[in-house]
Amino acid sequence: MYDFKIASPSSKVCVDIYLEDGRLAYSIASEGKLAVSRSPLGIKAAGCDFTNGLAFIKAEEFSINETYVIPAFKKSECLNRCNAFELFLEKEGKTLKVEARSYDDGGAVRLTILGEGATIIDKETTGFSVPASASNIYAQKQLFSYEDQYSSVPKEDLFQNTLAFPILLQIGPAHYALYCEAPIYSGCYWGSALLAGKEDKALLNVVKPVDQLDPFETSLPFSTPWRVALTGRLNDIVASNLLENLNPPPIAEDMSFVLPGKAAWSWMTENNSPSNSKRQKEYIDYASEMGFEYSLIDADWPGNIDVKEMVSYGASKNVKVWIWEHSKNFLNAEDAQRSMKLWASWGVAGIKVDFFESDSSETILHYKMIAEVAARNRLMLNFHGCSKPTGTSRVWPHVLSFEAVMGGEYFQHYSNFLPMGPDAAHNCMLPFTRNAVGPMDYTPVIFSTYNTATSDAHQCALPIIFTSYILHVGEKAEIVINHSCKNFLKRIPASWDETYLIEGYPGSHATIARRKAREWFIAGICAKKPRNAKITLDFIECGSYEAELCSDDLEDELPFDAAEGALPHATDELMSRLKNEMGRNTLHSHNMHEVQIEAFQVNSGESLIIPMCANGGFAMRIFPTLSNTAYI
Numbered sequence: 006m007y008d009f010k011i012a013s014p015s016s017k018v019c020v021d022i023y024l025e026d027g028r029l030a031y032s033i034a035s036e037g038k039l040a041v042s043r044s045p046l047g048i049k050a051a052g053c054d055f056t057n058g059l060a061f062i063k064a065e066e067f068s069i070n071e072t073y074v075i076p077a078f079k080k081s082e083c084l085n086r087c088n089a090f091e092l093f094l095e096k097e098g099k100t101l102k103v104e105a106r107s108y109d110d111g112g113a114v115r116l117t118i119l120g121e122g123a124t125i126i127d128k129e130t131t132g133f134s135v136p137a138s139a140s141n142i143y144a145q146k147q148l149f150s151y152e153d154q155y156s157s158v159p160k161e162d163l164f165q166n167t168l169a170f171p172i173l174l175q176i177g178p179a180h181y182a183l184y185c186e187a188p189i190y191s192g193c194y195w196g197s198a199l200l201a202g203k204e205d206k207a208l209l210n211v212v213k214p215v216d217q218l219d220p221f222e223t224s225l226p227f228s229t230p231w232r233v234a235l236t237g238r239l240n241d242i243v244a245s246n247l248l249e250n251l252n253p254p255p256i257a258e259d260m261s262f263v264l265p266g267k268a269a270w271s272w273m274t275e276n277n278s279p280s281n282s283k284r285q286k287e288y289i290d291y292a293s294e295m296g297f298e299y300s301l302i303d304a305d306w307p308g309n310i311d312v313k314e315m316v317s318y319g320a321s322k323n324v325k326v327w328i329w330e331h332s333k334n335f336l337n338a339e340d341a342q343r344s345m346k347l348w349a350s351w352g353v354a355g356i357k358v359d360f361f362e363s364d365s366s367e368t369i370l371h372y373k374m375i376a377e378v379a380a381r382n383r384l385m386l387n388f389h390g391c392s393k394p395t396g397t398s399r400v401w402p403h404v405l406s407f408e409a410v411m412g413g414e415y416f417q418h419y420s421n422f423l424p425m426g427p428d429a430a431h432n433c434m435l436p437f438t439r440n441a442v443g444p445m446d447y448t449p450v451i452f453s454t455y456n457t458a459t460s461d462a463h464q465c466a467l468p469i470i471f472t473s474y475i476l477h478v479g480e481k482a483e484i485v486i487n488h489s490c491k492n493f494l495k496r497i498p499a500s501w502d503e504t505y506l507i508e509g510y511p512g513s514h515a516t517i518a519r520r521k522a523r524e525w526f527i528a529g530i531c532a533k534k535p536r537n538a539k540i541t542l543d544f545i546e547c548g549s550y551e552a553e554l555c556s557d558d559l560e561d562e563l564p565f566d567a568a569e570g571a572l573p574h575a576t577d578e579l580m581s582r583l584k585n586e587m588g589r590n591t592l593h594s595h596n597m598h599e600v601q602i603e604a605f606q607v608n609s610g611e612s613l614i615i616p617m618c619a620n621g622g623f624a625m626r627i628f629p630t631l632s633n634t635a636y637i
Contacts, residue, residue: 007061014068018236020105020112022046022092027058029094029103032134033112033182033234038138040112040182040236044208046103047130048116048229053099055118056130062093062100069106075249076402077265077474079442081502083399085250099415107482110245111235113187120225126194127220131232132210133172133184133199135160137631141175143438143511149362151215151393154427155434155512163201163209170393172199172209173438173511176500177237183235184209186444187248187395190373195221195618196364196392214364219587221366223280227371230395235441241508242441243517244596248396255402256376262383263403264354265474265500266298273413273479274454279329280309286318286550291482293322296495299354301327301477327353327387327475332361334616335375355385355405355475361391376401387446387475388516393441398474405474410439413479414448416455429459429532430512437469444472448479452488453598460597462557463622465490468497469528470517477550489600493555494628497526505544517630518544523629527617530622535568538623540613547609549630556615556623558599566595569614597621606630 007024020044023030029046033041047056068305071085092103096454102117116131118124135142140161145153147169155173172184191198195217199209213221231251235242269292271278271285279302280282292300300319304308312328319326328348335341335358348356358375360369372388379386386404391407415426429449439445449467451457457464468476476499485491503520506525516529516538525545548634559567566572595618607613607627615623 007091008629009064009092009105011066011090011105011107013109014086015109017109018107018112020107020114020350022103022105022114023092024061027060028056029059031105034203035176035180035182035236035237038177038180039138040176041232042134042136044132044134045130046114046116047116049127050118050227051125051127053096053118055096055101058096059094059101059416060096062095064090064092065066066090072608073254073399076260076263077399077405077500078398078474079504080244080246083246083249084298087250096325096360098172106144108247108250110237110241111233111247113231113233113247113251115229115231116385117226117228118211123222123224123612124220124227125220126227127214129197129211129229132208132443133232134162135174135207137463139174140175141511143434147214149364150390151439152411152415154411154431155438159204160569163371164203164206167212167215168199168209170197170199171206171442179238179241181236181239181437182439183242183438185233185235185248185395186230187233187251188253188397188400189230189369189392189395190376190397191253191400191609192228193366193370193373195366195369197230198364199291201273203525216363217636239509243506244504245441248442249399250396252396254399256400258525260402261446264298264404265405267295267476267478267497267499268292268299268301269295269297269482270303270448270479271475271482272303274394274481277305279303280305282310285310285315288323288482289315289319290325291486294486295491297324299325299327299475301329301357301438303329304356304359312348312353313351316557320352327355327357328351328353329357329359329444332371337560338378339373341375341378345378345384348382349382352382355387357387357389359389361388361392364392368392376404379403384631385476387476387536389446393439397443406444406446407494408446410435410445410447412445413449413451416457426457428454429463429530432467432470432530433458433532434512436509436517438469446473446477447471448477450478450480450494451494452480453485454484458620460557460618460621461488461490461600462555462617463530465493465555465600465622466528466530466622466624468494469519469526469624470515470530472501473499489602493553493624493626507540508538514538516540525627527625528623529617531617534621535566535571535619535621536617537568537571538615538617540615542607542611542613545609545627550607550609550627552605552607553626553631554615554623556601556603557618557621558601559616559618560601566618567616
């Protein structure tokens with residue numbers, strides 16, 4: 006048996022490739038904890054079955070150490086540093102290359118069939134074997150739109166449903182693994198899913214999507230997407246750019262037109278407004294007042310809105326315009342080029358392209374064509390009703406967001422099985438799952454138009470907790486402008502220079518710090534029960550800082566509206582008064598819309614305790630005082 010090992014630069018992660026009796030397998034471990042147990046690795050194509058009978062030819066080791074910049078991302082500089090090797094195997098005169106990369110925050114493997122000419126890919130036999138030590142598995146059912154909630158799945162039930170990438174598992178007290186794939190768009194392969202068999206319920210096999218009806222015809226050499234396990238502490242997963250490392254460089258050299266920003270958006274609360282010129286101008290006015298860079302004219306604009314007029318009006322207000330389009334109107338490159346060239350000549354900044362809802366190779370090719378045409382016309386994109394990103398921000402930096410998430414739109418009662426839309430537990434799951442693989446157009450911030458069952462401070466925190474480099478604020482213009490969090494929302498950027506998870510647990514809570522230039526934005530959310538977030542400011546430069554805090558207002562609330570220690574304990578006098586006034590002593594009367602706004606000074610290294618109500622949150626901005634010379 007051959008056992009080829011490659012450790013990451015700091016030896017935190019190890020990837021093993023095994024060749025035994027002519028069959029390939031692999032495993033990935035993080036700090037001695039298995040992230041992927043020994044799993045099969047193979048592929049079948051027309052005339053070549055690389056699942057058995059393989060003979061070793063040679064192995065080559067190398068390292069990668071580079072940095073690159075993505076114009077809109079969660080950090081200002083990406084480090085691509087790993088140790089890697091390539092194995093060359095032979096069967097019946099045909100050659101298979103096996104690649105493995107080991108990063109400090111994960112491992113990846115890929116197969117390449119070498120040669121020339123056309124071929125048909127029948128299936129992959131690669132899988133992810135869930136370690137016996139895995140205590141929690143969080144997954145969602147594969148849907149064409151990826152609009153589902155993550156839930157805990159028992160190992161013995163993994164075979165019951167086809168599951169979507171990514172899947173999160175806990176492999177130790179503080180260790181996790183996130184199963185992913187990257188990239189799928191460059192090679193126009195299908196978007197894969199995972200399904201366990203009844204024989205081995207812990208083995209998640211890579212399977213093609215159910216709508217991949219035709220064989221995948223391609224040419225050699227052909228490479229599968231990388232099969233990836235991001236692994237380590239939760240911060241390793243949240244802050245990782247490993248998937249971007251596995252993508253090729255940008256498709257265009259000049260991406261200076263890629264400008265992240267916030268967008269006004271009327272459709273969320275007023276579905277028919279995109280056909281109303283007067284209302285769209287009011288939303289441009291609103292964007293201007295809020296300092297938003299963009300305003301989106303969503304569905305139903307064709308024939309009713311003079312986009313050239315809107316672009317001109319927006320320019321007078323220093324606001325650029327995005328427009329919506331159905332993917333069916335971009336079925337070929339000629340149609341896409343004709344429309345995009347025209348819209349770009351009008352001054353349109355970007356296009357929201359909707360209703361793909363497929364992972365088939367044909368649809369993946371459709372994404373690629375649209376992305377290439379948009380880049381030629383210097384237009385930004387936002388894909389909706391779509392597949393998930395796979396570290397795509399590197400190759401397509403002008404695609405500022407993908408939907409592929411159950412977001413704020415579900416408050417409009419889209420679903421019979423989830424009539425109330427995304428809840429706080431769902432929000433507390435997304436930073437560690439869907440949002441870890443790329444930007445998501447969740448369209449956060451709903452204060453009162455819909456019942457979110459979360460506090461206003463929780464909603465104010467979401468634009469910091471989540472990343473979308475075109476950030477659509479979902480609430481109605483007049484409500485935002487008159488809200489106490491208005492000034493805070495004005496200051497939140499849409500991309501970041503640094504990202505750091507302070508604390509978190511999937512489905513329970515998340516506290517994330519992000520830096521833009523000299524300012525830190527820190528946000529926390531929690532689910533189900535009140536919680537006290539603890540923040541130690543040991544990640545900021547030495548000095549004194551000003552802080553602005555938007556948090557749940559617990560000043561006059563009942564003691565059981567907050568976690569222990571946040572409010573004084575109930576006294577006999579208080580409970581007697583409440584009983585007399587309200588007729589009972591268990592009334593929960595917390596007003597979720599009450600927000601407390603505070604300003605105070607903090608110092609580097611200082612610890613803060615910020616209480617949150619059930620399904621609550623907070624958002625804080627920290628910026629240097631004039632006396633702080635750290636940034637001067």
